[in-house]
Amino acid sequence: MKDFIYNTPTKVYFGKDTEKQVGSIIREYGYKKIMMQYGKGSVKKSGLYDVVINSLTENGIEVVEMGGVEPNPKITFVREAIKVAKKEQVELILAVGGGSVIDSCKYTALGAKADCDVWDFSMGKQKPVDALPVACILTMAAAGSEMSNSAVITNLELNMKKGCSTEFNRLKFAIMNPELTFTVSDYQTACGVVDIMSHTMERYFTVHEPTDLTDRIAESILISVIDAAKVLVENPTDYNARATIMWASSLSHNGLTGCGRENYLAVHQLEHALSGEFDRVAHGAGLAVLFPAWMKYIYKENPQRFAQFARRVFGVCESDDIKAAEKGIDKIKEFFAYIKMPLTLRELGIEKQSIERLADLCTYGKTREIKSYLPLDYQRVKEIFELSF
Amino acid sequence: MKDFIYNTPTKVYFGKDTEKQVGSIIREYGYKKIMMQYGKGSVKKSGLYDVVINSLTENGIEVVEMGGVEPNPKITFVREAIKVAKKEQVELILAVGGGSVIDSCKYTALGAKADCDVWDFSMGKQKPVDALPVACILTMAAAGSEMSNSAVITNLELNMKKGCSTEFNRLKFAIMNPELTFTVSDYQTACGVVDIMSHTMERYFTVHEPTDLTDRIAESILISVIDAAKVLVENPTDYNARATIMWASSLSHNGLTGCGRENYLAVHQLEHALSGEFDRVAHGAGLAVLFPAWMKYIYKENPQRFAQFARRVFGVCESDDIKAAEKGIDKIKEFFAYIKMPLTLRELGIEKQSIERLADLCTYGKTREIKSYLPLDYQRVKEIFELSF
Numbered sequence: 134m135k136d137f138i139y140n141t142p143t144k145v146y147f148g149k150d151t152e153k154q155v156g157s158i159i160r161e162y163g164y165k166k167i168m169m170q171y172g173k174g175s176v177k178k179s180g181l182y183d184v185v186i187n188s189l190t191e192n193g194i195e196v197v198e199m200g201g202v203e204p205n206p207k208i209t210f211v212r213e214a215i216k217v218a219k220k221e222q223v224e225l226i227l228a229v230g231g232g233s234v235i236d237s238c239k240y241t242a243l244g245a246k247a248d249c250d251v252w253d254f255s256m257g258k259q260k261p262v263d264a265l266p267v268a269c270i271l272t273m274a275a276a277g278s279e280m281s282n283s284a285v286i287t288n289l290e291l292n293m294k295k296g297c298s299t300e301f302n303r304l305k306f307a308i309m310n311p312e313l314t315f316t317v318s319d320y321q322t323a324c325g326v327v328d329i330m331s332h333t334m335e336r337y338f339t340v341h342e343p344t345d346l347t348d349r350i351a352e353s354i355l356i357s358v359i360d361a362a363k364v365l366v367e368n369p370t371d372y373n374a375r376a377t378i379m380w381a382s383s384l385s386h387n388g389l390t391g392c393g394r395e396n397y398l399a400v401h402q403l404e405h406a407l408s409g410e411f412d413r414v415a416h417g418a419g420l421a422v423l424f425p426a427w428m429k430y431i432y433k434e435n436p437q438r439f440a441q442f443a444r445r446v447f448g449v450c451e452s453d454d455i456k457a458a459e460k461g462i463d464k465i466k467e468f469f470a471y472i473k474m475p476l477t478l479r480e481l482g483i484e485k486q487s488i489e490r491l492a493d494l495c496t497y498g499k500t501r502e503i504k505s506y507l508p509l510d511y512q513r514v515k516e517i518f519e520l521s522f
Numbered sequence: 523m524k525d526f527i528y529n530t531p532t533k534v535y536f537g538k539d540t541e542k543q544v545g546s547i548i549r550e551y552g553y554k555k556i557m558m559q560y561g562k563g564s565v566k567k568s569g570l571y572d573v574v575i576n577s578l579t580e581n582g583i584e585v586v587e588m589g590g591v592e593p594n595p596k597i598t599f600v601r602e603a604i605k606v607a608k609k610e611q612v613e614l615i616l617a618v619g620g621g622s623v624i625d626s627c628k629y630t631a632l633g634a635k636a637d638c639d640v641w642d643f644s645m646g647k648q649k650p651v652d653a654l655p656v657a658c659i660l661t662m663a664a665a666g667s668e669m670s671n672s673a674v675i676t677n678l679e680l681n682m683k684k685g686c687s688t689e690f691n692r693l694k695f696a697i698m699n700p701e702l703t704f705t706v707s708d709y710q711t712a713c714g715v716v717d718i719m720s721h722t723m724e725r726y727f728t729v730h731e732p733t734d735l736t737d738r739i740a741e742s743i744l745i746s747v748i749d750a751a752k753v754l755v756e757n758p759t760d761y762n763a764r765a766t767i768m769w770a771s772s773l774s775h776n777g778l779t780g781c782g783r784e785n786y787l788a789v790h791q792l793e794h795a796l797s798g799e800f801d802r803v804a805h806g807a808g809l810a811v812l813f814p815a816w817m818k819y820i821y822k823e824n825p826q827r828f829a830q831f832a833r834r835v836f837g838v839c840e841s842d843d844i845k846a847a848e849k850g851i852d853k854i855k856e857f858f859a860y861i862k863m864p865l866t867l868r869e870l871g872i873e874k875q876s877i878e879r880l881a882d883l884c885t886y887g888k889t890r891e892i893k894s895y896l897p898l899d900y901q902r903v904k905e906i907f908e909l910s911f
Contacts, residue, residue: 134537134765134769136536136537136540137534137536138533138534141530141531142533144531147527147528147781148523148526149525151525345746345749345762345766346742346743346746346766346769346773349741349745350739350742350743352738352742353735353738353739353741354738357734372523373523373733373734377523377734380781380782381735384735389778393536393765393769
């Protein structure tokens with residue numbers, strides 16, 4: 134087991150009607166003026182917006198609103214929000230939405246306490262030294278941003294989607310009511326499921342063994358998420374299934390599944406190039422295409438581990454590790470197909486001639502290798518994209 | 523799934539040599555004067571004391587020492603420590619030791635910010651409203667106090683061992699180096715294993731189903747701890763086994779295993795009466811005797827759950843729930859015997875005539891029932907103790 138630091142300071146309020154507590158919770162912390170960010174208006178349609186505003190105003194909290202956060206949130210929006218946050222001297226940033234809104238808020242919070250341009254944090258040119266506190270009311274179970282130390286932002290000028298990981302990105306608190314996800318579409322629910330599974334599997338398929346406890350916790354998350362996702366295909370308003378997936382989204386990405394292991398997220402880096410280049414590609418859908426391809430490309434580097442995954446998560450009965458590993462890859466593709474995720478780049482409408490450009494983006498113009506069982510250089514990344522076609 | 527609040531703010535520094543960082547970590551937080559508590563001197567023999575003092579003085583931290591914390595820590599010691607902490611105006615309490623030292627520090631930290639006697643917190647007469655920050659260097663994997671919100675203290679005048687649960691009991695940070703537990707005796711290691719398993723199982727065997735994800739995480743902890751404990755019987759200095767048990771001690775009791783479930787700890791309440799009355803009884807040994815007896819007494823109230831436990835944790839193959847549940851109870855007794863834990867009150871040197879007194883202590887003189895699948899009143903508690911004989 135590798136040394137690690139475990140830091141999950143985010144206080145979670147989980148359950149029915151918890152969104153109604155937002156005003157009193159913020160008042161308890163002593164904040165009087167906040168910025169609230171949300172997306173393209175679904176929170177207004179659902180009525181959540183009114184609930185939140187009522188709770189805030191009842192508790193005497195002054196609110197500066199920034200609606201309109203897009204999926205794959207944009208650096209341009211964040212820069213605008215930072216200006217407003219500074220000018221209005223807000224004390225906390227509240228995200229009402231999913232991972233995109235939370236990530237937009239995280240970048241805003243970093244920028245509000247910085248003199249540089251926040252894109253410098255993505256490029257590693259500057260390191261964050263402070264941030265405003267961030268909190269959320271979660272409406273989508275997927276990104277795990279509600280408890281993670283990471284945030285990802287898209288720069289359309291540069292066609293880049295790139296993150297910043299820092300402990301300043303840990304939320305102060307997260308309000309999670311599974312009922313708020315009842316209306317998330319089947320497609321977006323499935324995308325979320327793939328994202329949660331990927332956060333878990335990315336850390337599972339790294340070096341530094343044995344980490345039996347971490348392995349088993351990761352397998353627990355995967356089994357529960359798969360079972361819950363199957364329930365939701367039949368009944369999208371099953372409370373326990375929604376609750377399982379919501380809680381799993383947090384646990385998969387808050388550090389728990391990486392304790393004692395390396396934490397490089399190889400497939401995520403391939404996918405960020407994909408949805409950075411093609412803004413219409415949902416992150417989870419991109420992962421559904423790329424994960425099995427990456428597995429197929431790499432499993433022979435550590436067949437025992439892929440076999441353990443197949444046996445424990447999918448109950449594969451097969452004594453030969455190579456065969457078990459292969460069956461596990463088939464099983465995960467079957468599952469992704471069952472929840473109606475795409476399995477090829479072609480299904481995402483990506484043409485073969487884009488592959489070189491994608492491999493180039495991943496490797497910053499052939500200048501870096503992505504950590505994995507094999508270091509993924511330009512050529513290998515290209516081969517994985519070809520396997521995904 | 524039941525609503526819950528999840529709050530684990532304790533930052534964990536896990537791995538080899540982490541104890542050497544203590545001074546720099548405390549300096550980073552900005553504390554200049556601390557109280558350090560430890561036990562009866564094993565930290566001096568092991569050399570840990572010198573390492574810690576060196577790290578603290580190198581970083582300019584002034585230290586007020588309070589050595590001599592006893593197992594089942596005593597309220598008299600705590601009262602003394604509170605006086606010193608107030609007089610010296612220390613800013614943080616550092617525990618160097620196991621659960622007893624940490625609990626002593628937690629009570630000291632509560633008392634240092636209170637005007638009342640801290641025993642009032644145990645008796646529920648007063649509620650904590652503030653506390654000094656507490657941190658630890660953990661030397662024993664057992665109590666889980668390093669991440670929990672609870673602390674337990676013994677009042678010898680009243681022959682009572684009674685706890686206080688409050689979010690003020692959450693540690694600021696915990697330093698965990700599994701190597702520091704290499705020298706823990708086989709007996710104390712086994713006691714720790716039973717305590718960790720009990721913290722997990724107490725929450726597992728409550729109502730509010732389905733909580734599949736929480737169940738599987740609990741089962742993961744149990745399987746990993748059992749496997750690691752078996753390794754340590756053969757090789758007490760196996761790093762990964764020690765690391766597994768140390769990390770499991772934290773996860774079993776920080777709230778994770780209780781998410782979405784009731785969190786009453788019935789068997790712990792029986793055991794606190796036992797080791798409160800008989801100070802020589804180690805908490806883990808008391809639990810090893812009482813847990814199987816409680817299971818035997820209660821399993822027919824929820825055979826499905828006890829059968830799930832038997833099948834998933836011990837791999838019992840048996841389709842009938844009652845029979846599977848019974849086999850699970852046999853298996854856990856076999857395991858406790860394998861790690862050389864006592865299985866009867868007689869082995870602990872307790873005589874049968876003590877049972878009524880113990881049942882009386884548990885139920886505060888027949889005035890309360892302990893929550894469980896069946897409410898445990900005086901008569902039922904007595905029957906469980908009789909089954910333990």
